Structure formats: C-alpha cells, structure tokens
Amino acid sequence: MNVVSKQDLRTHADAIAGRGYTVMPAVLSPAQVKNAKVALKKIFAREKAIGSEENWANPQYQISLCLPAKDKLFRDLCFVPEILELARMILGQDCVVTSMNGFTTKPRGLKQPLHCDFPGERQLITSILLVMCLDDFTSENGCTRVVPDSQRKYGLEKNFEHLESEAVELEAPSGSLIVYDGDLIHGAGLNQTNDLRLALHLVYSRSWVRPQWDFALSMRKGQRDRLTDAERAMFGIDLHPYILDSYSARPFDLSKPGRLGYYIKRVRSKFFSGL
C-alpha cells in the first residue's frame, strides 16, 4: 500500500479540478481489497433475486446500495486517511459520505452509456466519486471510461453518445482509486470476459449537499445508536431531517413501525432543540 504524500494529494486534487479526474495506484492494501471482495460477493449473492426485481442487476451491471449499513468494513473504508484527506482538500473539512455502493460490470454484458452522476450548472465541485478497484481494471473487463474536461459543460443534458470518441479508458490495477468530479461525463466499459469486475463506488459531498442516500433512515435504530461520533458526522446522520428518499424519489412509508416516531424526533431535535 502506498503512503500518499501531501504533495501527491495536492497533485491529484489539482488534476480533478483541472481535467476532471485522476488515478491513484495502490491506495488500498491487498488485505482491504480481499476482505471487501469477499463481503461484496456475499452481498451480491444474497441480493440476487431482489437485484433483478429492482433493476439493480441488469445486462450492464449489478449494484448493491448503501454498503455502510451492511458491513462495518465498508464504513471503515470511508475513513482511509489519504482518501479522506483528499476529499477534505476538495470539499472542505466537514464533507460527508453521500453514498457508497458495490458495483460490477456484467460478464459478457452490455456497455454502460456515458452519463453524469451529479449534473448541474455549478462553478464549484460539490461531490467527488471514487471508484475503488477491487479487481484489475482492464479494457477487456470494462474499465471506467471518462471524457476529460467534460465537467461543467453540459448542464442537464442526458445523452452523451456524441462524446464516445473522446472517452479514454482508465486501466488500473486492483487497489487503485479512480477519482472524478461528480459532474464529469463517464461510464463503465464493456466487460468482454467471463468474470466480474468488482468495485466500490464511494461519493463524498460538501456537507450542505442533500445526500443521495439517507443513511439514518436506512440503518436500524440499534445500528445507528452504535455508530461512533465520527461515523455519525461522516454519514450525515444529524444533518438532513427529511422524508424523501432522493435515490428513488419515493416518499418513505412513514406508517412502517418506528419511522414516524423517529422522523418526528429528528425534526424536533433539529429545529426545536432547547425548547
């Protein structure tokens, strides 16, 4: 595992601010990679049926959402010192994790179209996305491809087929991080092998950005109560009391046991503390 110096981190941060992305080799140790792979494969197996029902498993990819609620080792991977320092350099000391998912390209599947995760017309980097490579990323197994300098150019456009010829493939050994501005046009490639191409997608945002995932409402009360103060801050547990699940754009079902009481308590403590 590389120790990334402050100077190197600055160079990576400048590359993200400039062309929109960077590749950091050997950030995760072989043990971190191995343990994350074992845990993610188990989760994928457990979620096979629901994945197909919900379109989390399709001809392009399989995805597993909200990993920090599913295993402590994924929470720990949000606190790798070098990674956190880079995120804080770019997004401020109080940046938060807005989502962390598991992802694989589908063996012999389809190519994911180029897209933008956090489109907008901002002048500021509000989120960065880190692809943690748990396998070697190669052209054959559908490594991430990005369109350099494409951030903050296309507003809310959705179709980027015309940019395919400008996309570059980012091959990287397992343990590497591919990091890009959330506004950069990118996509996973075509997996022409018979194997998975496993990755974790970790997104940090500025603290005032509404998160993609509501970790507070996704964790059971017991689990939430056992989080450390650092984890509570990192997963924005006390930041955004709201009831709309921004990922699916569906309101939470507040009739489910415990949800209404919990929501009222959060809103009260946020807005009426001291009354």
Ligand SMILES: O=C(O)CCC(=O)C(=O)O
């Ligand atoms: O894992 C990758 O190569 C990128 C996937 C991606 O762009 C996405 O799922 O939004």
